Amino acid sequence: MKSLQDALYNWLTIKIVSDARPDDTAAVxxxxxxxxxxxxxxxxxxxxxxxxxxxxxxxxxxxxxxKSSRFPQELIDVMLNQINNEPEKYHNYPSE
Incomplete structure (x- = not known):
């Protein structure tokens, strides 16, 4: 991934999800x-x-x-909010 800003955004977005859903193996x-x-x-x-x-x-x-970067909460929380609003679409499949 070339852009540091993109890498930070992607990591932070999924970090928020994995912290909220520690049993979600895909997120972790x-x-x-x-x-x-x-x-x-x-x-x-x-x-x-x-x-x-x-x-x-x-x-x-x-x-x-x-150094530091900042991101609006509404932009970062969108994935977690979507998962919470429609949990039936985001099943956790345990690793084998």
Whole structure:
């Protein structure tokens, strides 16, 4: 994934889902995949998430320099909200 911003967005969106649904193996595995993209392809370290009433903030270090990105909550929470609104469409299939 070329864009750091896209990788952060994808990781944060699925991270919120996997944190809310720790038994959802697909969400957990997808979050791990995007986390590896952040740490291996983009060389991020010390990744932390905070939020307020409007935004999610992702802080991290890259090449020892502290940086951050922010994302509107409504943009990040859309996947979790959709799952919660239509749970019958999002079954968890256990790994074998």
């Amino acid at each position: 595995e997808t979050e791990q995949m995007f986390y590896e993209i952040l740490t291996e392809e983009h060389a991020l370290a010390d990744i932390e998430i905070t939020k307020d009433e409007i935004m999610y903030y992702v802080s991290y270090k890259i090449d020892g320099e502290s």
